[in-house]
Structures are given as C-alpha cells and as structure tokens.
Amino acid sequence: MKELGVISTLPINRFTDNGAYLALSDGNELLIPKRYLSGEEKEGDLKEVFIYTDSEDRPVAVTDKPLALLDQFAVMEVKDVTSIGAFLDWGLEKDLFLPNSEMRQPVSPGDKVLVVVCVDHRTSRLIAVSKYEDFILSDTSGFKVGEEVSALIFDLSDLGYKVLVNGFYEGLIYANEVFKPLEVGDTVRAFIKKIREDNKIDLIITPIGRQKFDEGADHIYDKLKEDGFIPLTDKSSPEEIKEAFGMSKKHFKQCIGQLYRKKMIVIKEDGIYKV
Structure with a gap:
C-alpha cells in the first residue's frame, strides 16, 4: 500500500456505522473510524488522512498527524x-x-x-x-560557512550537542558556545561554522560575523524599547548576561558597543538606558 506512512487526500466511498471507507489508489478501501469524522461529510468528499496499522495490525486512516512520516x-x-x-x-x-x-x-x-x-x-x-x-546523508558539499540551517538536538556528547541538520545530516553544537538552555528534542536555528573532513558539520547558534552583532543588538534594543532600562553593563558578570540574553559577555559588549556608537543608548553605572 503506497499510502502507508504518509499524508494522503482520499475520497469517501461509502459510510458505515463504524465510520467511512476511503478509496485507495489500488482500488481497495480503507476505514476511517467515526471519531475522525465531523458528521457533515458526504460521499465523494476528500479527507486528508495519515495511514498506519491499528493494534491488530490492520491498516487504518486517522486525521491525527504523527511526529514523523515514513522515512522521516x-x-x-x-x-x-x-x-x-x-x-x-x-x-x-x-x-x-x-x-x-x-x-x-x-x-x-x-x-x-x-x-x-x-x-x-x-x-x-x-x-x-x-x-x-544508516540513514544519514554524507554529502555536505552543498552547505557553506555561515548558512542558516535547522538543527534538531538528539543527543549529548562530551563536546556538546549532537544535532540533525535540515532533517538528514549530522552536526555538532559545542557546549562552550551555547549560552541558553537546550534539551534533546529541541529544534533551533543554527549557522554552519565548519564542514569537517568526516563530512559532519560544526554549528553555532548565533549568526557569524556582522549579522551576529546586528541581531544581538536588535535583541537588546527590543528589550530596551519595552522597559527603557536594562540593569546590566559591560562590567556585569557573564552569568547575569547569559541569563538575561542567552549570549556571552564578549558578544554582549560588542552589541552594546554597536548601539552606543549609533547613539541609541546611554551606559551608566547602574545599567543601560534607551536614548
């Protein structure tokens, strides 16, 4: 059955007391239980369904969506x-x-x-x-340093977080470059830092280069627009800065320096003020 494990849009053939039968591409029918119907459907209407096997290993259609489809x-x-x-x-x-x-x-x-x-x-x-x-793709030649990707955290190692990059490639985010809580199962935006000789990918979760400072500065300034004041300075501890903005003290200093040079903030002993 080619519809097994994927999302399919199938027509309703007929109704029974238990639900409705959908027409499959091979000419057979498949039950969608009554609890997945609104009661307003008619014969010929299309239903978007996921097909898997029930507790008795019989194929069944449901409108619920799983965390992953076939081959995902x-x-x-x-x-x-x-x-x-x-x-x-x-x-x-x-x-x-x-x-x-x-x-x-x-x-x-x-x-x-x-x-x-x-x-x-x-x-x-x-x-x-x-x-x-056995299912990871190894040809990482299509990636380039600085490129933005999606990273699914799936395991921890001595060096940091093992991630699945764009759904099919293996990568690593180093623990000493992470300044916010991350857990297995989280999907985060990340950026290519390096393509290693073994075709695995090193990543960083803050943008590389000038974009890094621009986005970090925007994050700080957005907070200032809400409150008008941040009780942090370039002399604040790394722990305080990490808790407030999820960035390193070095990154924070570079960002507020950028805002200061643009005359968007004033830095005083007790904190930072919006101009």
Whole structure:
C-alpha cells in the first residue's frame, strides 16, 4: 500500500456505522473510524488522512498527524520497554514499535531517542529504527560557512550537542558556545561554522560575523524599547548576561558597543538606558 506512512487526500466511498471507507489508489478501501469524522461529510468528499496499522495490525486512516512520516526522523519519548523492544510516543493513539533488532542502544522509559520511521516488510507495519547512521546523508558539499540551517538536538556528547541538520545530516553544537538552555528534542536555528573532513558539520547558534552583532543588538534594543532600562553593563558578570540574553559577555559588549556608537543608548553605572 503506497499510502502507508504518509499524508494522503482520499475520497469517501461509502459510510458505515463504524465510520467511512476511503478509496485507495489500488482500488481497495480503507476505514476511517467515526471519531475522525465531523458528521457533515458526504460521499465523494476528500479527507486528508495519515495511514498506519491499528493494534491488530490492520491498516487504518486517522486525521491525527504523527511526529514523523515514513522515512522521516524525529526525537520520540520511550513510553514502555518489553522483552522484544520499546514503544515510543509519536503523537498517535497507537505507539510506534522500536524492535530490539533495530535499536542502536538499550533504552528506558522516559528516554528521548532519535529514530527514523520505516516499513517492516515482514509485517507490513510501520516501525522505528534508532540506528540512525544508516540513514544519514554524507554529502555536505552543498552547505557553506555561515548558512542558516535547522538543527534538531538528539543527543549529548562530551563536546556538546549532537544535532540533525535540515532533517538528514549530522552536526555538532559545542557546549562552550551555547549560552541558553537546550534539551534533546529541541529544534533551533543554527549557522554552519565548519564542514569537517568526516563530512559532519560544526554549528553555532548565533549568526557569524556582522549579522551576529546586528541581531544581538536588535535583541537588546527590543528589550530596551519595552522597559527603557536594562540593569546590566559591560562590567556585569557573564552569568547575569547569559541569563538575561542567552549570549556571552564578549558578544554582549560588542552589541552594546554597536548601539552606543549609533547613539541609541546611554551606559551608566547602574545599567543601560534607551536614548
């Protein structure tokens, strides 16, 4: 069934007491349970649905959307662990099964795990695979230093945060360059710092170069426009600055220096004032 694991828009063929049957591309029908219908549908109407298998491994259509579709990555929380594998919360009524054979390392309830959604061709049902290295793309030649990307944090290392870049590439954000709380499962805006020889990507979450100062300065000035005053100066501690603006003291000093040179702020002993 080519519709398995993806979002499809299908016509309603007929209604039953249990719901409605949708027409599939191969000529077969598929049930969408009554609880996913508004009661105003008619035969021939189109429904946007996600198709997976229910608790009895029968294909079923639902209007709920999962965290990831077929062949997509997501960080999912482990809900239960059994002798044959783990069950993950992916936003649907039936949890997603992660078999032991597809598990990168043992997991426990509450863990957050990076997985890719696949079809188990033996059972024709959707499963999770946490051996993510088999699905990561390695050709990073299309990226350039300074480019803005999306970074999904999926693990921690001794150096920092392992991330999935734009959905398919592996990268790293160094812990000593992060000045705000980050957690596994967060998706953040990041910028390419370096392409390594092993084709992995080093990232930074503040823009590189002049843009870095412009955006940081805008962030500080927006706060000044709200309150007219910030109880920080270039002599404030790095901890106070990090808590207030999520940036390093060096970055903060560069930003307020830029605002000062533009005569947009006044720096006094007790803090910064908007001109």
